[in-house]
Amino acid sequence: MADPTEPVRTRAEIAAAIRAFSPAQWARLRAIAGHYHALGCPMEAKDLLQEAFRRALDERSCPVSVDIVRFLDLAMRSIRDGELKRAKRRPVLVSPSPAEGAPAPDAIDPAPNAEERLTAADEDGARERERQEVIGLFADDLAAQVIVEGMMEGTRGEDLRALTDLDPTAYQSKRRLIRRRIEKAIQGIKK
Amino acid sequence: MTTNSNDARDALRRLADALAEDVLSAPDSEILEEAAEIHGDPAKLAADMLKLFEQTMSEQGKERLAAAREAVLADRRQPAAVVRLPPAEARRRLQQLIAADPETARKLTVAARKGEGLSDDDVQSMLEDFEELGVTLPGDTEGPEK
Incomplete structure (x- = not known):
């Protein structure tokens, strides 16, 4: 839980910290944005980063104890979650029949029409295919597949390792393999 | 699953x-x-990312400037706040201004210079003219007392 009394960085301090990023810090940010985009966020990685910069500078409070890369990661996560929620709601603008001679105001119709239902079904189908494709990347490696499915379920830490017979070192190495394989697959899709 | x-x-x-x-x-x-x-090359990636950040800063700067400009214009479109002094005080202030700035006072009619035959509205209007011309009394910081 954030301490409400903790001082926060000023806009200038946040900008200065970002300008002083090392290549590794920039690489982390780029990798994270790539993962969010490739795994469901409708915004391109660069757009996601730019929006995170904007919010980090003008909207969000950054306590002095929070690492700036983590702070930007949380901003991207929040943007991604907002985009996903919006995609789920899918409100539609319709024009109700106007009273005679009166212009009809636009209104939100929560019930999608047939075409919109088809589009939504296409999107849902695409997400499910993506999920299957990611799992399929590890068809040759049962332990990795179990870990990936566990991550998808929200299992974490020791509970996740306990799903496999791996010791901590082998487990870390497996997680690294998972990350690299997914990153390479993302690049493959883009090329 | x-x-x-x-x-x-x-x-x-x-x-x-x-x-x-x-x-x-x-x-x-x-x-x-x-x-x-x-x-x-990670160094090139870092340079590209920094460029993206600077581009965001620059766009934000332009947006802020545009917003500030719009605020100034909106402020100018607002009618100036006119402070109406009590008639006696307004006449006293007008005489003080005329005494303090003979150059401007010379442009006024004799009646106006003496403050004679002027209605309260005339006096108020002349005070506003002085204020618009930037004529103030020693001790005024922002024109007449508000």
């Missing part, structure tokens, strides 16, 4: 979050190695 589309969306989201955690906790050497494999 996941069974429907919303679950699929959430499953991908949770996987992305877990991978992001791994990226945040991995050592620099690992991250740089991976970046080199995917994006080429």
Whole structure:
């Protein structure tokens, strides 16, 4: 839980910290944005980063104890979650029949029409295919597949390792393999 | 295991979050190695990312400037706040201003210079003219007392 009394960085301090990023810090940010985009966020990685910069500078409070890369990661996560929620709601603008001679105001119709239902079904189908494709990347490696499915379920830490017979070192190495394989697959899709 | 589309969306989201955690906790050497494999030279990636950040800052700066400009214009469109002094005080102030700035006073009619035959509205109007001309009394900071 954030301490409400903790001082926060000023806009200038946040900008200065970002300008002083090392290549590794920039690489982390780029990798994270790539993962969010490739795994469901409708915004391109660069757009996601730019929006995170904007919010980090003008909207969000950054306590002095929070690492700036983590702070930007949380901003991207929040943007991604907002985009996903919006995609789920899918409100539609319709024009109700106007009273005679009166212009009809636009209104939100929560019930999608047939075409919109088809589009939504296409999107849902695409997400499910993506999920299957990611799992399929590890068809040759049962332990990795179990870990990936566990991550998808929200299992974490020791509970996740306990799903496999791996010791901590082998487990870390497996997680690294998972990350690299997914990153390479993302690049493959883009090329 | 996941069974429907919303679950699929959430499953991908949770996987992305877990991978992001791994990226945040991995050592620099690992991250740089991976970046080199995917994006080429990490120094160039860093330069491109910094450029993206500066571009965002610049766009934000322009937006802020435009907003500030709009605020100034909106302020100018507002009618100036006119402070109406009590008639006696207004006449006293007018005489003081005329005495303090003979140059401007010379442009006024004799009646106006003496403050004779002027209605309260005339006096108020002349005070506003003085204020617009920037004629103030010693001790005024922002024109007549408000």
